[in-house]
Amino acid sequence: MKNNKKRVLIETQSNKLFQGCEAEQDYDQRGGLCQVGEGHVVVVTNPIDTDYLTYWQGLGFTLPKIIVAGPFDKKCTLANLIVSKESVLREIKEAVGDSDARLEFFWIEESERNLAAVLKVSPYCNFDVSINLACKYVFKKTCESLGLNTAPWVGAHSAKELVQVTQSFFSPGNNVLIKASNGTGGISLGGIRNVATHDELIANLPFIDLMITP
DSSP: OOOOOEEEEEOOOOOGGGTTOHHHHTTTTTHHHHHOOTTSEEEESSOOOHHHHHHHHHTTOOOOEEEEOOSOOTTOOHHHHHHTOHHHHHHHHHHHTTSOEEEEESSOSHHHHHHHHHHTOOBSSOHHHHHHHTSHHHHHHHHHHTTOOOSOOOOOSSHHHHHHHTTTTOBTTBOEEEEOTTOOSTTTTTSEEEEOSHHHHHHTHHHHHHHHOO
16 A cells, blocks of 8 residues: 655754754755655755755656745744744645645754644654653663663763763873763764863863753
């Protein structure tokens, strides 16, 4: 039996660290083209370059319906932007029609739960599980409880606690990576800080406190 479920990809980047960053709100927008083609829907903040779409079709791929929710608003993630625009909501609903559709997100926060409720389209995820596991600390603890090995780590709920638990980590040539609890993007985008000494850690405390705070 043919599967007629229509996939609606919302290329969200609702991570708290990147809500006001336009580059992040465009993050992975072409990734949707790698996942779905004709008959499906991809929602992005800004238009995808037309030359790229021509190139993509020239490779033999079909295009999904692409819905642009922008222009970018620094106060909004893509999910917030969609909810704020009745015209975009209507376009998504018309594209879905009466088909058996599902919403798929790149990043999942409460804003995505709200979007699913407003659109009344079933999500591909369990929000209670997904939002919780987006926190690195919870994810690591879950892996630990399941007996799944990950890189050595310690968790901290405040900058003060972080200073205490990393005291013994520093030695010549031994740097420490401090990862935001719900961050992504690595060192270049600020989700991770690489510190080499205890003094350097202290100097980074204001930023690190922001990274740890839920």
